[in-house]
Amino acid sequence: MSLFHESFEIKGENLFFDGFNLYELAQKHGTPLLVTSEKRLRNNYRTLFNAFTRHYRNIQINYALKANANPAIVCALAQEGCGADVSSPFELALARFCGVPVQKTIFSPNYASLEELMFGVESGAILNFDDIEQFRLIPKSPEVVSFRVNPGFGKGEFQGVVTAGPEAKFGVPADRVIAGYELALKRNVKRFGIHAMVGSNVLDPSHFERVTRAVVECALEVQRKLSVNFEFVDIGGGFGVPYKPTEERLNVEEVARRVTKIVRESGLGNPTLILEPGRYLVADTTILLTKVNHVKNYTKTFVGVDCGMNVLIRPALYGAYHHIVVVNKMDQPVRVKANVVGQICENTDVLGTDVQLPEVNRGDVLAILNAGAYVYAMSSQYNLRPRPKELLIDREGRVHVIRQAEEWCDMVRHTNVPPHLLP
Numbered sequence: 001m002s003l004f005h006e007s008f009e010i011k012g013e014n015l016f017f018d019g020f021n022l023y024e025l026a027q028k029h030g031t032p033l034l035v036t037s038e039k040r041l042r043n044n045y046r047t048l049f050n051a052f053t054r055h056y057r058n059i060q061i062n063y064a065l066k067a068n069a070n071p072a073i074v075c076a077l078a079q080e081g082c083g084a085d086v087s088s089p090f091e092l093a094l095a096r097f098c099g100v101p102v103q104k105t106i107f108s109p110n111y112a113s114l115e116e117l118m119f120g121v122e123s124g125a126i127l128n129f130d131d132i133e134q135f136r137l138i139p140k141s142p143e144v145v146s147f148r149v150n151p152g153f154g155k156g157e158f159q160g161v162v163t164a165g166p167e168a169k170f171g172v173p174a175d176r177v178i179a180g181y182e183l184a185l186k187r188n189v190k191r192f193g194i195h196a197m198v199g200s201n202v203l204d205p206s207h208f209e210r211v212t213r214a215v216v217e218c219a220l221e222v223q224r225k226l227s228v229n230f231e232f233v234d235i236g237g238g239f240g241v242p243y244k245p246t247e248e249r250l251n252v253e254e255v256a257r258r259v260t261k262i263v264r265e266s267g268l269g270n271p272t273l274i275l276e277p278g279r280y281l282v283a284d285t286t287i288l289l290t291k292v293n294h295v296k297n298y299t300k301t302f303v304g305v306d307c308g309m310n311v312l313i314r315p316a317l318y319g320a321y322h323h324i325v326v327v328n329k330m331d332q333p334v335r336v337k338a339n340v341v342g343q344i345c346e347n348t349d350v351l352g353t354d355v356q357l358p359e360v361n362r363g364d365v366l367a368i369l370n371a372g373a374y375v376y377a378m379s380s381q382y383n384l385r386p387r388p389k390e391l392l393i394d395r396e397g398r399v400h401v402i403r404q405a406e407e408w409c410d411m412v413r414h415t416n417v418p419p420h421l422l423p
Contacts, residue, residue: 067278308342
C-alpha cells in the first residue's frame, strides 16, 4: 500500500505536497522543516466523525493534545467541533486558549499533585481520575466524576505504548473501580462517566470492539450495584495509521460498526460515546524535511542529515519505522541501502535503518513521512540543536509559519548565570 495520500503528487523528479514543491519549500524556509496540510487534518477528523455518526448519533471526538500541541492544529480541530483529551494543566490551558469548550474537555492526569487536581476541578473540565485515592485526595468534588478503568489487557505498536494490563501504571483495575463510584455517591456526586485507554497505534478493528465491550461490562456492573447512570462512555484512542508500505489502513467504518453496536445494545441508555484519537488525526498530515549534509561509505553507507533524534526520537526510543524518500529524486531507481542518521552525539541517532534510496548526494532533501504525531511533541534541545520551523498549508493553498525555528536565545532563555561566574 502506498503511504502517499491525496496531498501528495509526483511531478517528474519532484515530490509535491498540497501543490507545493517540497524541495523548493526546503530551500526557501531551511531545514529541518515540518510541513502540515490543514486539508488533510480536517479530512481525517471528518472521516472518523462521519464513520461513527452513521451508526450512532451521540458521538464526541476529543483530540489527544499529547500527539501534537501546536496551537494552529488544535484551533483547526476546535473549528471542526472537536473536543480535547488533556493530561496536564498546560494542555488544559492550551485547549481553552484554542477555543475548545470546557464541557468538551476531559482532563486525565496520572499521579497528579493536589494542585493539579484542583486546577482541573476549578477549570470546569471533566476530571477523569486515574485512581480512587486521587479522588479521595481532593476536598471539593467536581460536578462530573469519571474513573479510568484498567481492563487487564492492552495493545500497542510497541511495549512502551501499551497503557493497560498488569504491568501498566495507568488506571483502576476493573474489579475495584466500583469502590470509586461508591465513594463519589457518598460525596453527593450525581453525574458520571467511565473511561479506558489501553494502547496506541492499533490497526485491528477487533481490538476496539474488545475495549468497548470491557468498558461497557464494567459500567453495567457499576450500574447494577449502585444504580449509577453514565452520561458518557469513553473508549480512549489508539486508532492507528500505517507507517510501513506493507501495512493496511485502519478500517474505521468497521471499527465504528462494531463499537457502536455494543454501545447501542448495552442497556446503558444513550450515553455519549467519546473517542480520543491523537495519532489518527495528525500523523499523516505532516512531513519532516531534512537536508543531506554528508554521505559516508565504508563498511556501511551512512546518509547524514541535519535532523536528528532531538527532533524525531521515535526510532531511537521504540525502534519505530518512518518511511523516507528523496523529494528531488522521485523518478530515480533505488541504488543504495543506507542508514539515515542525524548529528546527535549518540550512536542511537538513527532515523532509518537500511533505507532503500536512489544515489544520494550532499544537498538532497529527504522527506520523513507521518511526522505529525509524537515528533515535535517529543523533541528536545539535546546537544543544543534547535527545534525546527513548522509550516501549515491552508485550504486555500497559502503557507503559514505556525512555529519559528529556535535560535540561540531560545537555548538559554530561562537560564541564569550568577554574577560571580560571568566571564
